[in-house]
Amino acid sequence: MQMTRAQLAEAYRKMRTIRVFETRVHGEAQAGRVPGSTHLYAGQESVAVGVCMALNDSDYIVSTHRGHGHSIAKGCEVNGMMAEILGKETGTCKGKGGSMHIADLDVGMLGANGIVGGGPPLACGAALSAKTLGTGAVSVTFSGDGAVNQGTTAESLNLAMVWNLPVIFVIEDNGWGEATSSEYATAGSIVKRAQGYGMTAEKVDGLSLSDVYESMKAAVERARNGEGPSLLHVTTERFYGHFNGDVDTYRSDSLKADQRANRDCLIRLRTALTEGGLIPADALDVIDAEVEILIEKAVADARAAAEPDPATLTTDVYVNYGQEA
Amino acid sequence: MQMTRAQLAEAYRKMRTIRVFETRVHGEAQAGRVPGSTHLYAGQESVAVGVCMALNDSDYIVSTHRGHGHSIAKGCEVNGMMAEILGKETGTCKGKGGSMHIADLDVGMLGANGIVGGGPPLACGAALSAKTLGTGAVSVTFSGDGAVNQGTTAESLNLAMVWNLPVIFVIEDNGWGEATSSEYATAGSIVKRAQGYGMTAEKVDGLSLSDVYESMKAAVERARNGEGPSLLHVTTERFYGHFNGDVDTYRSDSLKADQRANRDCLIRLRTALTEGGLIPADALDVIDAEVEILIEKAVADARAAAEPDPATLTTDVYVNYGQEA
Amino acid sequence: MSRKTFRAALNEALHQEMAADPRVVVIGEDITGGTGGDGEQDAWGGAFGVTKGLLGTYGRERVLDTPITESAFVGAAAGAALTGLRPVVEIMFVDFIGVCLDQIMNQAAKFRYMFGGKTRCPMVLRASFGAGARSASQHSQALYPLFTHIPGLKVVIPSNPSDAKGLLIEAIRDDDPVIFLEHKMLYDEQGEVADQPYTVPFGEARVLREGKDATIVAFGRMVGRAEEAAKILANEGIKISVIDPRTTAPLDTETILEFAEKTGRVIVVDESSPRCGMAADIAALVAEEAFDSLRAPILKITPPHTPVPYAPSLEETYLPDAARIVAAVRRSMNYKG
Amino acid sequence: MSRKTFRAALNEALHQEMAADPRVVVIGEDITGGTGGDGEQDAWGGAFGVTKGLLGTYGRERVLDTPITESAFVGAAAGAALTGLRPVVEIMFVDFIGVCLDQIMNQAAKFRYMFGGKTRCPMVLRASFGAGARSASQHSQALYPLFTHIPGLKVVIPSNPSDAKGLLIEAIRDDDPVIFLEHKMLYDEQGEVADQPYTVPFGEARVLREGKDATIVAFGRMVGRAEEAAKILANEGIKISVIDPRTTAPLDTETILEFAEKTGRVIVVDESSPRCGMAADIAALVAEEAFDSLRAPILKITPPHTPVPYAPSLEETYLPDAARIVAAVRRSMNYKG
Ligand SMILES: Cc1ncc(C[n+]2csc(CCOP(=O)(O)OP(=O)(O)O)c2C)c(N)n1
Ligand SMILES: Cc1ncc(C[n+]2csc(CCOP(=O)(O)OP(=O)(O)O)c2C)c(N)n1
Ligand SMILES: [Mg+2]
Ligand SMILES: [Mg+2]
Numbered sequence A, B: 001m002q003m004t005r006a007q008l009a010e011a012y013r014k015m016r017t018i019r020v021f022e023t024r025v026h027g028e029a030q031a032g033r034v035p036g037s038t039h040l041y042a043g044q045e046s047v048a049v050g051v052c053m054a055l056n057d058s059d060y061i062v063s064t065h066r067g068h069g070h071s072i073a074k075g076c077e078v079n080g081m082m083a084e085i086l087g088k089e090t091g092t093c094k095g096k097g098g099s100m101h102i103a104d105l106d107v108g109m110l111g112a113n114g115i116v117g118g119g120p121p122l123a124c125g126a127a128l129s130a131k132t133l134g135t136g137a138v139s140v141t142f143s144g145d146g147a148v149n150q151g152t153t154a155e156s157l158n159l160a161m162v163w164n165l166p167v168i169f170v171i172e173d174n175g176w177g178e179a180t181s182s183e184y185a186t187a188g189s190i191v192k193r194a195q196g197y198g199m200t201a202e203k204v205d206g207l208s209l210s211d212v213y214e215s216m217k218a219a220v221e222r223a224r225n226g227e228g229p230s231l232l233h234v235t236t237e238r239f240y241g242h243f244n245g246d247v248d249t250y251r252s253d254s255l256k257a258d259q260r261a262n263r264d265c266l267i268r269l270r271t272a273l274t275e276g277g278l279i280p281a282d283a284l285d286v287i288d289a290e291v292e293i294l295i296e297k298a299v300a301d302a303r304a305a306a307e308p309d310p311a312t313l314t315t316d317v318y319v320n321y322g323q324e325a
Numbered sequence C, D: 001m002s003r004k005t006f007r008a009a010l011n012e013a014l015h016q017e018m019a020a021d022p023r024v025v026v027i028g029e030d031i032t033g034g035t036g037g038d039g040e041q042d043a044w045g046g047a048f049g050v051t052k053g054l055l056g057t058y059g060r061e062r063v064l065d066t067p068i069t070e071s072a073f074v075g076a077a078a079g080a081a082l083t084g085l086r087p088v089v090e091i092m093f094v095d096f097i098g099v100c101l102d103q104i105m106n107q108a109a110k111f112r113y114m115f116g117g118k119t120r121c122p123m124v125l126r127a128s129f130g131a132g133a134r135s136a137s138q139h140s141q142a143l144y145p146l147f148t149h150i151p152g153l154k155v156v157i158p159s160n161p162s163d164a165k166g167l168l169i170e171a172i173r174d175d176d177p178v179i180f181l182e183h184k185m186l187y188d189e190q191g192e193v194a195d196q197p198y199t200v201p202f203g204e205a206r207v208l209r210e211g212k213d214a215t216i217v218a219f220g221r222m223v224g225r226a227e228e229a230a231k232i233l234a235n236e237g238i239k240i241s242v243i244d245p246r247t248t249a250p251l252d253t254e255t256i257l258e259f260a261e262k263t264g265r266v267i268v269v270d271e272s273s274p275r276c277g278m279a280a281d282i283a284a285l286v287a288e289e290a291f292d293s294l295r296a297p298i299l300k301i302t303p304p305h306t307p308v309p310y311a312p313s314l315e316e317t318y319l320p321d322a323a324r325i326v327a328a329v330r331r332s333m334n335y336k337g
Helices: A003-031 A045-053 A068-074 A078-085 A119-133 A153-163 A190-194 A209-224 A253-262 A265-275 A282-303 A310-315 B005-030 B044-052 B070-073 B078-084 B118-133 B151-162 B190-196 B209-224 B254-262 B265-275 B281-304 B310-314 C006-019 C054-062 C070-082 C094-099 C101-108 C144-149 C161-173 C221-234 C253-263 C279-288 C312-318 C322-333 D007-019 D054-062 D068-080 D094-099 D101-108 D144-149 D159-171 D220-234 D253-263 D278-289 D314-317 D322-334
Strands: A060-062 A140-143 A167-173 A201-204 A230-234 B061-064 B139-144 B167-173 B201-206 B230-235 C002-005 C026-027 C063-065 C086-095 C124-129 C154-155 C178-183 C189-191 C206-209 C214-218 C240-244 C246-249 C265-267 C297-303 D002-005 D022-028 D061-067 D086-093 D126-131 D154-156 D178-183 D192-193 D206-211 D213-219 D242-243 D247-249 D266-269 D299-301
Touching: A003 A045, A003 A068, A003 A078, A003 A209, A003 A265, A003 A282, A045 A068, A045 A140, A045 A167, A045 A209, A045 A265, A045 C006, A060 A119, A068 A078, A068 D192, A078 A282, A119 A140, A119 A153, A119 A167, A119 C070, A119 C101, A140 A310, A153 A167, A153 A190, A153 B151, A153 C070, A167 A190, A167 A209, A190 A201, A190 A230, A190 B190, A190 C054, A201 A209, A209 A230, A209 A265, A209 C154, A253 C214, A265 A282, A282 C124, A310 D314, B005 B044, B005 B070, B005 B078, B005 B209, B005 B265, B005 B281, B005 D061, B044 B070, B044 B139, B044 B167, B044 B209, B044 B265, B061 B118, B078 B281, B078 D178, B078 D266, B118 B139, B118 B151, B118 B167, B118 D068, B151 B167, B151 B190, B151 D068, B167 B190, B167 B209, B190 B230, B201 B209, B209 B230, B209 D314, B265 B281, B310 C312, C002 C006, C002 C161, C006 C026, C006 C054, C006 C161, C006 C189, C026 C054, C026 C070, C054 C063, C063 C214, C070 C086, C070 C094, C086 C094, C094 C124, C094 D101, C101 D094, C124 C161, C144 C178, C144 C246, C144 C279, C144 D144, C154 C161, C161 C178, C206 C221, C214 C221, C214 C322, C214 D022, C221 C240, C221 C265, C221 C322, C240 C253, C253 C265, C253 C279, C265 C279, C265 C322, C279 C297, C279 D278, C279 D299, C297 C322, C297 D061, C297 D278, C322 D206, D002 D007, D007 D054, D007 D159, D007 D192, D022 D054, D022 D068, D061 D178, D068 D086, D068 D094, D068 D101, D086 D094, D094 D101, D094 D126, D126 D159, D144 D154, D144 D178, D144 D247, D144 D278, D154 D159, D159 D192, D206 D220, D213 D220, D213 D253, D220 D242, D242 D253, D253 D266, D253 D278, D266 D278, D266 D322, D278 D299, D299 D322
Parallel strands: A060 A140, A140 A167, A167 A230, A201 A230, B061 B139, B139 B167, B167 B230, B201 B230, C026 C063, C026 C086, C086 C124, C124 C178, C154 C178, C214 C240, C214 C265, C265 C297, D022 D061, D022 D086, D086 D126, D126 D178, D154 D178, D213 D242, D213 D266, D266 D299
Antiparallel strands: C002 C189, C154 C246, C206 C240, D002 D192, D154 D247, D206 D242
8 A cells, every 4th residue: 555656755745735835825825815713734644645646536535724735735726716715706716705615526626625524414415415325435534623523423423324325534632622632632542532432543644645545545445345334544734824813822832833834744755755765856846836836826826816796796696596586 | 238127118108109009090091081191100119119219309300202100200299190191280380281291390300201302401400590599409300211312312412421420321222202112212331422432431221220320329319419311221111102192002012022021120119128027018918008098089170170370371471461462 | 186184195106206216315313113123114204204105116225214313314405405315304303403403504505605606505394283182382383484484495385285286296306405394284185186297386376365355364273273264254254365385495476466566454373483574574575565556454463572482272372263254354344554 | 991802901990999898709711821831821812802911910719710610600690699799701703602501591581580580690700702713703793682582681792891891790780680892993992091990781782973974773783884884974964863772681761762753764874693682682673662763764884694714805795894883874865665
């Protein structure tokens, strides 16, 4: 289940793309060019990418409010995403959804979600479609350490077992739900909770792309073989505040400095690739440069794009209402 | 933690009272004198009574749609209950609530509940009152094997741990949620689910009054000592269909016959008391006769009572609305 | 054409659509009954027997019993509808929407808009509703004003067996999320129902009778009571028009306004609670759009602003009946501006 | 008396009531912030900073952070209210009511009625609401028509700092479940607010201005926009009455009808969705109770029947503004029956 060099290069490119994308979104937000608020994924890249590298285009993911990384990892196009976040008509959702509602079903991305715990039932549904229609696809739901407490998550774990669904619950534990620590809010063990439903579950070090990838590969294989759902409890850390407006005083400066210095999944991967002699530094530098250009263009295009025509306010509510909504 | 003879006699009287009450409610329903539908507790008496014997009057219970047994065990008065079920103005709730909404806060009975899973959050709240106001009371929530899957139950297990509440989750597993077996609908292990939240939990044989009582005693002691919540997974069986209108064809006749012949908690207790030389049969016969008279009067009074005055339709909506609702 | 109950008409619609389209699946609690036990299978066919017999024909792959977790399985229906299935999910009593509203209000109803019109969510949520069965406060509500208020949902309230079948087939074939509400006191109502599949379009009111003196707009079970009242008044020579909009979203505003203008007197009869309810919605429409034809105040006949009580003496008083409707029409007729 | 923001006025009300009554506890997500971490404690004081500083004065026993489980902690507030506490529970955005409506709709709102009037449930549910912050479809709804529809609830919508304080203190002292809704665009609004504790009674509308030509009824943030419109019209000599009911349940029908009769022209301006919404509720009231004084159709100025969009160009079009209100009043004034 080792990743090939090509896969590793691709994974590095994706992680790098997410990091630069989020850094630029942060800049745009600071500059007042992001109309709403936005939740940045920087620091957690290895999770989204490790998970999505184990999936096919026809597989599904259901995301969260912190969805940019998942979207990019699953193949959403960054130009549309940046335009959406800036509220432009060229956005993935024509400017109607914004940062918290990016979706692209063509690549199996069933949507970011503004409701904590909103996703797991939807992922069960996508898995039901795959099972009933016999497409062989699997479905993945990302949830945070906060969302794991929401009743919808528990109900979905049980339903996934009862219906033996090809669904994988990826719990991204970054230690915080907004300004409240999982230390305080999430009792017991997430892995044991899943096992209480008879579900296969394991804890995974999210700092390691390959650990995430390999655990995910095994879970996907079980799901495709009709062996049912799995839960992965992946530990990770977020680099920015909860959302762009969060000054993040509830985490000590030393902790945050230590994070970026010693627990940056992107640095980890780069070191592993270069020191392991898998991909030379200059090849990675080329990727970095290409990513910079890609995102720079996304930002420039998004800034230049027009806001949605007010006439589109009442479109897209229904497929067919027989009268205007 | 052994029960005294007096306690055992009291427990037998309560169990017998519940059994006769439910048998008579069933009869009234068959005769068309119960306006709505009703969920009978017969068969599960040892659970309600074993649990409530371990409580004080100042402790709280939160019940379910199958609440008659819990109400009687906690001390609700059978005349008011029978009148309520028959929809009379002399009912516990003046005829406004019916079988599914019997409540009497004076004895710590916070209400039956028509919403499966509606109770656990309320029980956490009662426990919070006890903790905040320092009354030393504990709170108990009864839930079925079906309700245990509801998200509210899972959320409440976590909240009870996070707030370290003096609350006890009693799961009455009678094997069925309406016409669907827990075999099918409830994945994994209920005890392991609770342990996943770090909660003390154990499985208890509900056929044995003393097993229920002793596990409950220990849980109450932990709660009163500030050692937090517990879950008891109590196995039991219901003798009637899910509700009075359920013909119950989904359970084989042999199974139902076997239940009443070999797994009747009331017969178990009677045998244990007599053969164990704890209480002679004739003393129990006296109790039986007294219970018959008590319930007969409740039925007679309820039948004779008047229906609520239509003028009371719009009262009791608000404490004070400044205008009629 | 043959006589069928409201229940049988719904069951036939489900059978015919499941036969016609393999993407149609049925999901809910006890919709078969007996699952996992040693007794009869398909023992219930749903709490009201509407899905009975589907298991035998379509099997467990397409007739899915659920745990008691409405958020999970209603959300699953929404997710399945996004990805190729056409689920018909049952909530036993609409009152239970409180435990899963998010999956309807913030997910299914809003996907298409939030996602810029790129998705479809063809799901049907069926639920029983209404008072009259002595089921008390948590099992007797109407609640369709909540759904009607939420943009992105379609809301259907059949009042008779024939409409029930045609509207349910329309709902299953519709590409938007549809809330389909069945009054529990109508399940045993009989009526002539065509045997082959057919649809009744959304947003087209049914005109039960035309009369020049006043217009009664009613929904669900109240349609029958409006008819009763109209018959009583007819004996006195008072000619009433009775309109059943059949769907609250979309709403057939044209027909309602046409009759408001023709008669100048409008009485709305509705079982949902009065505040921000269906009667207010219709009255407000007429007060804005048909003002100059109005010859009397728009009257709303609804239950009081109270939960639904248990005792028969209270519940019968709670519900609007023919007598109250007749009295209202008389009040309207005798009104001197 | 001193100038305070809407946020500060709410915070002061909480401080004063917690000081006055040990049974008052505050519950919600991140209402302190930093809990369990190595950084600043009380770092947030709630997502909108309304509860900031309570932790320092009243401690964790009475200021309770929660996991992200609205059903559990809103239900806990209801259970606590039944048993001696007076909880003030915060739902960060009213949109999240979808995950916990049952505990409000079927539990807290109905206890007293179901239990025959023998219980009290003195809880306050606070939530932010409303559009304008570019928060998109799941974080911008108004939704108070849902609560207003449900018998057993009281619903409060303050439009300015002074009312915010007085209404919140009234809500905390009230013995029924109260839904207290704070428009997120008003938190920074400044106004004169008395320093000592005081109450503003429920069911008493505020009359911002009296004018003989037409009456505008508005709620929450729309009250300010109605005032803007009234000022513009005043310059043209058109005299408008502006009414802020302040609570939708109970509703001050008397004042609304009095002004409807005085002016004969009524325009309802509301931010909630139009179908079965607040504007329809008021319009229906007037159409039934003040019919003979009406000189023009009752106009409803609301957003369209769509979810709330994200992009500024769309969201600004979505919301009623002074220009639309002015145009509506002109339409009403120029109406020839
Ligand atoms: C039902 C609901 N409750 C509360 C919120 C507000 N909220 C948004 S994100 C968030 C924290 C989520 O924490 P977690 O699940 O750990 O995800 P993370 O933000 O850490 O990625 C909260 C409370 C919400 N959006 N939905
Ligand atoms: C939220 C909700 N969903 C469904 C129902 C319908 N219902 C009433 S009782 C019941 C079965 C409950 O099973 P369990 O929890 O095991 O309790 P038991 O009836 O066995 O005592 C169901 C599904 C309900 N009342 N509330
Ligand atoms: Mg987190
Ligand atoms: Mg059970």
